[in-house]
Amino acid sequence: MGNAATSLPYAIGNPVSTKDGWALHVGSRKSDNAAVSVFVAKKPALQKASQFAPALHHFHHCKRLRHPHILQVYATLDTDNPNEQGGVTAPPTKTAETGDFIVVTEPCIPLEAWLQTRPPPEQVAWGLESVVRALHFLHASANLAHGNVSPQSFYVTPAGDVKLWNFSLVTTIEQGQLSKHFQEWEGRLTPQPYRSPERQERRWDALAATGIHTMDTYSVAVLVSDFFGGTIPTPLVKACQRMQTPNLKMRPRLQPLLKCPLFDTPYQKLQLQLEEFTVQPVEQKIAFWQNLTPSMQAGLLPQELAVYKLLPIIQQTITTLCQSDALKSQDMYRREVLATIPPLFFIAEAYLGNKTSQELGPMVAILFEMNDRAIRGSLLQKTAFLLQHLDNNMLNQSVFGPACGGFSDSSPTLRELTLKATVEIMPKLTQPNLEKLSRYLVRLQSDPEQGIRTNTVIVFGKLAPFLTEVSRQKLLLPAFARALKDPFIPCRLSALKCLLKVKQFFTPAEIAGKVLPTVSPFLLDGSKDVRKEAFLVLDDFLFSLKQESEKMGDAKPMPVPGQPAPQPGVPPPQPKAAAPVAPAPSSGGYLSGLSSWVTSSAKPTEPVPVAAPQPVAPHQPPQSAPPPQTVASLQINDIDLSDGWGDEDDALDQIKTEISPVAQAKIQFVSPPPLPPAPGSEDDFFGSFNATKPAVKSSLGMPKGKLVVPKQSISLAPKPAIKKLSVDDDMEDGWDDF
Template sequence: MQYFSKILGSSSSFPYSIGESVPSHDPAELWTLSRGSHKEIGDEALIFSFHPGKSRLALSYGGSAADLAKNGLQKLKTLRHPDILKFLCAEEASDGTILVATEPATPLAQILADQRRGLDREAIQWGLLTISRALGFMHQSALIHGRLSAMAIFVTPGGDWKLGALEAVTPHAHIARYRDVSMIQPERYRSPEVARGNWDIVQSAPAHALDSWALGCVIYEIHTGSFSAPDQLRDTSSIPKEILPAYQKLLSSAPVGRAPAGELQNFPYLTKSRFVDLNMFLESLAIKDSLEKEAFLKRLPSQMDSLPRSFCTHKILPLVSTTMELGGGVAAFGCIVKMKDIMTDEEFKKRIGESFALKWYGNMTPDRALRIELINNLEKFIPCFDEKAINNSVFPAMCSGFQDMQSPAIRDASVKAILHLAPKLNDKNLNSVLMSHFAKLQVDPEGAIRTNTTVCIGRLANSLNSSARQKVLAPAFVRSLKDPFPPARAAGLVGLIASDSFFDPRDIATRILPAVAPLLIDPDGEVRAQAFKCLNAFIPRLTQFSTVLERQAEEARLKSSNEGKRAEVSSATSNGAGSGGWTIGGLGGSLSSLTTSFMGSKAASSAASPSSAPTGISSVDAANILAQASSHPKGESHTSSGEASGSATSDSFGVTAVATQPPPVDDDFDADDGTGWGEIDVKISQPSTVVAPAAPRQSMALGAPAVMAPSASTGSLASGGSAESEDLWSLPPPTVTRTTPKTVHPPVATPRSRSAKNEGDDWESLLGGSSTNNLKARKPPSRLGAVRR
């Protein structure tokens, strides 16, 4: 074997590689048989190898063995018949070595040696019929096979028997040549006249005489299992009674009286068989009309369980696949689906997935009925595809089904089948391309398609990345909740429940629950039930989140309280040291401010009483002012009870100055006068009461509700207010006081009122706005006087 492998390796034109050897059981050993496979596409083959120095026949007869091998190669090339072993290619080396590749097959002699219980009856019937047809073809061409035996018959993986070993094929007109090659025929298969050497009788006998005798010997061997001598042919106990008459006619002692081997195919024993009928129909399947073909293919899956597995995989499958390509349609695909139950997973992937499935799914046929069958059975073919094939071929073809607006059934089947492809889709196809198709399918005209799309989104939620979840899940489910089709709304609720862990509590409160709430009173009972389930699923999430917020708020209050206490301790320590915040620069600024204030008060006093002391500040007054300033910490304002008629102001250094005379009060009292008040920064730790500044005055139209300024107890986190003694989460909800609308009699329409309406009423003031300028510029309409006060 290594020798032939070397020869094969050095011959670059021979496309097959040699594998394991196959026993031939041929006494002549003209050829060495081996398994082979194509170097590029991997197709299996049977390799015949001849070498003059290795063949037993070559050692015995010299150069005539090479002539036999060349004759066999020539006849194999030229004799083309469905029942003759199919020739693939050959190679002849310069040293006389011949390599021949044929279709994969096994010698019948090897099968008989391995079969302890004998061959199946139906397999024998079909095999004998095919060999009879091959011999009939040769005899009609006036050719004699001359070497028929169990070693000359080859069985294909599909169960067909093929005639081979054509080395001794001789034209009947040149029967004398057969005398030189008759030694290649095993002795037990030789006819009586050949065994005795009566060549005159052989020459005058019909062309079928030699082969008919050999065929009778083959019938005996396949029924008994062994055949070693012609005397055994008299024992007919193992021969079926149905074929016994034909067996006896084939073995007639007179060559002229032997039945032609080619007529055995018409014998009732061979034709009355369901297996034979099946094979006959399969062979003529291509020429059957569409009705016959469809009826046969519909019945075939129910019969496949009783057929040999090799027959289904090697014969039915190629024929059915070809029928699909030629428009066989749904019935042919049903046979292929049945193969999944017959073949092993590895065999199914190798023979169907690699050979046919990718071609079917990568190029979707325009036959919509077949497309639906392909899509519905996609799950069975997924193991046949790798990720590259799915993303590059299968998935793009499936996306075309999403866009087939002519067939809602194809769109619906494509949506359902995509779940089987999802685990093998890459990130782009899954999170971008597929979701974009689903976004369109959610507004499909068919309610069932919208429902199934929503269901698929929910089932694919775990497979999506975080970015796709944020963009897809909430909008898709909320959209489905508004669908007019009740099952679509129910599917959206189920999807929300199944993917609740992917939603943020804020999204639940602001986006999801507002959309779910109306479905609690949905007319459809199933939708209402799912809505309550959804509500019960999300409420615990919000309750838990509320607890977290409360704990965070408590921690923030404790942190602020601790910071305030540390600030008080730091301030007390600074005051005790005598320096505190009183730096030189700060002291100078305070003295300057106090001097200015004091001089102003002195001037006023001098104007009122000319006999008062001269203008200036004495050392005693300065000492009193400094003592007063040092008794108040920086940042606090203080007003004694005896200064009720005065007004206190505070500058940026926190120094308090008391005016001896209050400033005049005008309409803009609440406005910031630029004296340094601004917003008072009050620490949370201060026990003093926080008084909110008065809101700016607004002009209100007559009849508008009064707007109350918020009190200190209702401060919010957003405005910076706080209530130290109360928990924000335990505060009661704010109450809104609604005034009872007063009855207004409609005024009589006048040109003035119509023009005012056309010009635009002051809707902002009527609603409590602040458009005071417009109100001052225009008098109230006369109709306001009709308001009952």
């Protein structure tokens, strides 16, 4: 076809049929792969068959004639003149006969092939009406005679519309004469049965004198029998006889033929309404779309009409109205868009099949951008269908993103529809969109509608398998905990049931430390159903924990914080001896000096042993026993610190030097439970020893700075004997035994 053919934005496929030197190919548009038909005529073959002139005549006229019942031309190309932009081409030369004529049209098939499929009578009647309307346009508006009316001059589109073609003999009547081109080629191109008697007799003056329609009217009368399988319908018998009359002046025009009752069918009315659809009032369009879906559901419309004619009109309507800010802001145009949604989805569900994503996807993206509750609600109800036919990318960008606006809508119905739609689309969402969805769900847990809050809890349970581990830990348990505090009983029940469904996402430690404490308060819930469900949840979780506990075996010692875990085969390190602590300065008081003395008196090389817990003995009757030890096994009596606090460090140093090593090793402190400080006291001086604070005598009348502690009678538990220390009498300064 030459290099110039590659410049066309269309791909040329395999040939389908050939007529008069023109080969019909299937083709497609390169941009969107839309189907087209391509007519190709090779100039060398035309020249050889003596058909070059008729082919060139058709090539010039087909791209100039535009009518709904004439085959629509998308592009034309003469490979010898690729830069030609219309007008009259120069006469053929030797170099101009080496290329191709290429004409790209809407997809079509020959009329004979369509009639072999035995279409319904109403479609056949509409096809014949289309022929009449196309020829009437040529006669009345273009002042042309087709001159080659026969089955090979008509093609049928996928929508079932019969279109006029083959303009190789188109002629005008100029100065009372038909064109020389027609007179030369009509006998070779037009089949004999379709040539009127005056044409066979070559009475060109008679044809030119009686009107330009006469030769085509005769051919249409013959064509009627071809449309109806060789027979003429009864309502058309008289009309066809008159159309074939030898008297040229009695041969009628074609337009009155449409008054025949044969053409008056619901199918015809629908086709006529579609032709004038763009100029109809908005209210009439809305009524048409609302009545269209019931008609298709009843099977009153053929599939071809719905897919190839109605669907393009719906797509054009949605695109025009939704992309215009001025139109979509008006209520009546939003109502028209809303009315197109039911037939759009019915056609997609019933007829499109594998083409659903290609045809429906762009429309859904445009419709979701409309800020209208009714439109968005209609789309959300079709989420399950969209999920089956749209790819993940389109679902995440064109569907989920705009649909999230419904979560914040003031209409409870739209919020609930949005929530239910996300459950269906959830498996297709990406992780960022899942995180976005979880944030919206948290907001919905505070929704004023009880049903929405309950459904939100259920959605949380369904969302869990699609979240990451980190998101589940942060989201699930807090969400169910909020739901358990909801005053609506079904919401609390849903939270408990969802906890069981997602239990595999909780570790045993989380179940024991977080889940069970969250659920256990509801064992005493005010609702019987909640209590019953809470017990079921706890029983299930406890059974899981019991199994996990049996798998664990003997527990290993828990590691001390800040120390490395012990390695197998390596003995644990021994604790280091504590360094001696220097005594506190005298200004620290009696307690600081005594604590320093006790610390320095412990044996540095051996830690104080900790007694192992003993089993609790059964209760015995009370017996006479010595009172429990309260302070220590070491007693110091009659300590006199002379004139107050100044010499306490010297006295304590003397005490420490007199304690034997054996006594140091045997010192133990037994601490009873602490008692709260006496009311009104400034400090709990004995709190550091965890001892019971003795009653302090009043210091009235005593020297300033003196603190008197009365003697206590302390009975010690049976312990190894400890040597009592002797203290000089001159140290007595008001401190008694303790």
